[in-house]
Amino acid sequence: MTHTLIIGAGITGAAIAWNLTQRGEDVTIVSTHAEGGLASAASFGWLNASFYLSQAHYHLRHEGMAAHRRLTERLTSLPTTWQGCIWYEAAGAAQDDTAADLIALGYRVDRLTKAQIADRLPALGPVPETALHFPEEGQSDPATLARALIQASGAKVIRATVQTLTHDKGRATGAVTDLGPLTADRVILATGTGTPALLEPLGQNLPMLKRPGLMIATNPLPPICPVILAAPEQEVRQDAEGRLHAPASAGHQGDHAETLGSFPVVVNATLVRLRALFPGHEIHFAHQVMALRPVPEDGLPVVGQGPIQGLWVAVMHSGATLAPVVAELLAAEMTEGSESPLLASFRPGRF
Numbered sequence: 001m002t003h004t005l006i007i008g009a010g011i012t013g014a015a016i017a018w019n020l021t022q023r024g025e026d027v028t029i030v031s032t033h034a035e036g037g038l039a040s041a042a043s044f045g046w047l048n049a050s051f052y053l054s055q056a057h058y059h060l061r062h063e064g065m066a067a068h069r070r071l072t073e074r075l076t077s078l079p080t081t082w083q084g085c086i087w088y089e090a091a092g093a094a095q096d097d098t099a100a101d102l103i104a105l106g107y108r109v110d111r112l113t114k115a116q117i118a119d120r121l122p123a124l125g126p127v128p129e130t131a132l133h134f135p136e137e138g139q140s141d142p143a144t145l146a147r148a149l150i151q152a153s154g155a156k157v158i159r160a161t162v163q164t165l166t167h168d169k170g171r172a173t174g175a176v177t178d179l180g181p182l183t184a185d186r187v188i189l190a191t192g193t194g195t196p197a198l199l200e201p202l203g204q205n206l207p208m209l210k211r212p213g214l215m216i217a218t219n220p221l222p223p224i225c226p227v228i229l230a231a232p233e234q235e236v237r238q239d240a241e242g243r244l245h246a247p248a249s250a251g252h253q254g255d256h257a258e259t260l261g262s263f264p265v266v267v268n269a270t271l272v273r274l275r276a277l278f279p280g281h282e283i284h285f286a287h288q289v290m291a292l293r294p295v296p297e298d299g300l301p302v303v304g305q306g307p308i309q310g311l312w313v314a315v316m317h318s319g320a321t322l323a324p325v326v327a328e329l330l331a332a333e334m335t336e337g338s339e340s341p342l343l344a345s346f347r348p349g350r351f
Contacts (some may be wrong), residue, residue, distance in 0.1 A: 001026050004334075005174055005184035006155070007162050007198070010037025012319045013190030014146035015071075015327035018153040023335050027155040030162060030175065030182060035150050036143035039192050042213045042291035043320045044235065044247050046228055048085060048137040050102060053299050056345040058105055060301070060322065063342060065136060067324035071149075078148055082138035085228040086117065088131035099132055108136050123224035125279040128231075139228055139237050142320045158182070162191075165198055165311065172310035186334065188312045192294035195302075195315050204307040205351050206315070207297035210258045214248035214290045216270050224278050234273040243286060244278075246270055260290070293317050297351070303330065304347040313348045 002025055006013045009031035017027045031037070047065055052058035072080050090098060099109050110133040112120070118127045150157060160177035165187060167173055174183040189195050196206045220242035228237045236246045248266045260266055267285055274283050294315050296302050301316035303326050314330060316322050329340040 002185045004186040005182055006188045006190055008190035009035045010040035011142040011146040011323040012314050014149040015323040016188055016330060017155040018149040019327045019331035021153040023331060029155050030158045030160050032161040036146045038291040039294055040146050041143035042215050042289040043142045045140050045142055045320050047321050050134050057300055060342050064321045064325040067328055071324050075152055079144045080140040083227050084135040085137040085230055086131050086133055087230040088128045089230050089232050123278050125277055167308050170308050172308055186310050190314045193292045202307045209295040209297055211293040211295045212260050213293045214260050214288060216246050216288050217286045218244040219284045219286050221281055234277060244274060246274055301346045302348050303343050306348060
């Protein structure tokens with residue numbers, strides 16, 4: 001039986017672990033942080049393909065949504081729901097262009113009038129003249145999902161910090177940690193922003209962008225946001241406990257900021273935007289999660305065979321949408337030897 005060492009316990013490492021154990025593989029996960037990871041815990045958790053950077057990226061993201069549905073069929077208690085999204089981050093001709101582009105790709109898009117928006121979102125204060133509805137889209141809590149997948153996989157989990165990778169005759173053999181060495185037949189880096197430091201000694205350059213992410217949760221509220229809402233002012237979703245979840249940057253997916261600013265200022269600004277969206281409700285800060293998002297230099301996933309045999313790389317934003325499909329495809333590549341066309345544009349060797 002092949003023994004795989006996965007470094008990283010976020011949604012990507014967890015999904016790969018589950019897929020490999022379903023194929024009868026022996027898996028160990030090693031992570032500095034608790035199961036669920038850091039970036040996964042700070043994710044907005046919006047599952048979509050309406051945001052994409054290329055056609056190949058769109059198709060991978062769309063298949064990512066399908067992979068989430070396959071997961072929920074296998075593991076029915078997962079924290080994944082499909083309430084759809086109402087989107088009006090652009091208006092007028094730009095909104096029309098977005099609809100046309102997505103429809104041409106085969107995405108499901110409904111055009112909503114002001115009356116239809118108000119009917120679906122009666123708590124919404126400023127109602128736009130038009131919006132797009134993406135009925136296929138959903139939400140999940142990636143950290144909770146990661147913990148569920150790790151538990152379902154039965155993988156062994158070790159809390160330790162990986163210092164360096166080990167290899168012999170051009171093949172990965174494991175890792176050295178602060179608790180000692182770990183050996184394996186295969187090593188997978190699901191290490192987010194920590195990946196470049198592990199690859200550099202092997203001669204692999206992986207440039208990453210600095211993209212801090214801050215996710216804010218509010219006090220529990222009545223059901224006021226039954227869909228994922230993507231407004232120019234704020235992206236927001238509401239969980240089963242009634243808490244609103246909102247990224248500190250208004251346009252989270254396309255945000256290019258390298259710094260967050262003063263914490264109290266950022267939190268208060270987000271609360272002001274939420275209160276403007278849903279006037280008449282007592283919306284207060286409850287807690288926050290902050291982490292560096294793993295965004296490669298070109299914004300696209302980095303997935304596939306690393307610089308030596310037996311070493312694999314899986315780094316991406318957004319892992320919330322992509323992790324299940326990347327895990328499926330990588331597990332097939334590692335165990336069957338065939339390369340997936342869906343991953344052809346995202347190999348580590350492009351850098």
